[in-house]
Amino acid sequence: MKLKKGDKVIVIAGKSRGQSGVIVRVLPEENRVVLDGINLSKRHRRPTQKNRKGQIIERAMPLHASNVMLVDPKSGKPTRIRIVRGKDGARERVAVKSGQTLK
Structure with a gap:
């Protein structure tokens, strides 16, 4: 998988x-990613001994x-990723799209 934690992506x-x-x-393993504040779902938590209130x-x-596609750091538009070998x-x-190296 070419996507990493901390990458800026667009759905x-x-x-x-x-x-x-x-x-x-x-x-x-599942070929999935979790994004911050996107694809939110409500989950009901049952009251327990530790947590008296359900929520x-x-x-x-x-x-x-x-x-999802990675956002190009140069243009801000969606782009694909290519893996290349560096000089070392x-x-x-x-x-x-831009040929810019990503961290």
Whole structure:
């Protein structure tokens, strides 16, 4: 998976289409990502001995990685990512549209 925690992405499909956010968590086994404040779902928490009051919690749910695209740091538009070998042999992620190296 070419997406990493902390990447700025834009949602390209689904009910959150057009919204942008930062990746908080990556789930590579499921090919999904969790974005900060996007794809929120309400979860009901049952009252327990520790937590006397039940409550409704809004939680960010995972999106499939194919439904998001990385935002190009130069233009601010969605772009694909290419992996290239640097001069020292290390793998680097490069934005396809601008050719700019990503951290």
